[in-house]
Amino acid sequence: MAHYFTNDDMPSHRQKIYVNVGGKSYEFITDNNVFSKKGLDFGTRTLLENLPNISGDVLDIGCGYGPIGIILADKGKVDMTDVNNRSLELTKENLKLNNRKAEVFFSNIYENINKKYDYIITNPPIRAGSKVLYDILLGAFKHLKENGELWFVIHKNQGAKTVLKKLELKYETKLVTKNKGFYIIMCKNR
Numbered sequence: 175m176a177h178y179f180t181n182d183d184m185p186s187h188r189q190k191i192y193v194n195v196g197g198k199s200y201e202f203i204t205d206n207n208v209f210s211k212k213g214l215d216f217g218t219r220t221l222l223e224n225l226p227n228i229s230g231d232v233l234d235i236g237c238g239y240g241p242i243g244i245i246l247a248d249k250g251k252v253d254m255t256d257v258n259n260r261s262l263e264l265t266k267e268n269l270k271l272n273n274r275k276a277e278v279f280f281s282n283i284y285e286n287i288n289k290k291y292d293y294i295i296t297n298p299p300i301r302a303g304s305k306v307l308y309d310i311l312l313g314a315f316k317h318l319k320e321n322g323e324l325w326f327v328i329h330k331n332q333g334a335k336t337v338l339k340k341l342e343l344k345y346e347t348k349l350v351t352k353n354k355g356f357y358i359i360m361c362k363n364r
């Protein structure tokens with residue numbers, strides 16, 4: 175849980191990582207207290223590699239050091255949020271480093287979000303507990319436009335099947351792919 179609300183208590187140890195997704199190269203600065211600081215998380219990569227052709231208004235909720243929103247920032251108008259201030263600062267730096275633009279702001283779940291999106295895309299914070307997880311996934315319903323889509327990744331050991339069943343009650347859902355236990359799931363308002 176160290177990389178969530180515990181904002182600046184661990185000394186900084188910045189490093190640069192080099193990432194290639196979809197044939198494009200990116201550089202990211204990461205740090206202690208930030209999710210997957212040593213390299214692009216495999217679940218995040220699997221999610222990115224399975225997204226459709228994104229356009230329109232996009233929300234990257236729980237942006238970490240920023241890989242999802244930054245990689246999508248040349249396709250749509252992206253908002254990026256987190257509760258970890260160090261992540262938010264890194265995301266701003268990483269946008270500049272990769273010559274991309276997006277709005278970056280603090281938001282606990284959807285508390286500071288007052289618009290609707292074509293896509294909400296997330297590698298959600300499992301370790302924040304199931305209430306936060308379901309508030310993010312089920313709460314997306316209210317923040318999606320009529321044909322908007324929620325895309326997320328979750329590992330089978332993190333309860334992917336149970337989560338999928340619960341979401342099926344509210345959304346039209348699709349298990350897009352599975353890779354090494356990571357499930358990529360798409361949900362649409364009915």
Ligand SMILES: C[S@@+](CC[C@H](N)C(=O)[O-])C[C@H]1O[C@@H](n2cnc3c(N)ncnc32)[C@H](O)[C@@H]1O
Pocket residue numbers: 177178179209210215218235236237238239240241242255256257258261281282283296297298299300302306
């Ligand atoms: C699994 S990490 C994903 C980070 C990044 N998107 C990536 O793929 O590398 C989940 C992120 O959610 C953030 N988070 C935790 N609790 C949150 C909350 N209540 N609201 C918004 N974001 C939260 C964490 O700080 C963390 O950066």
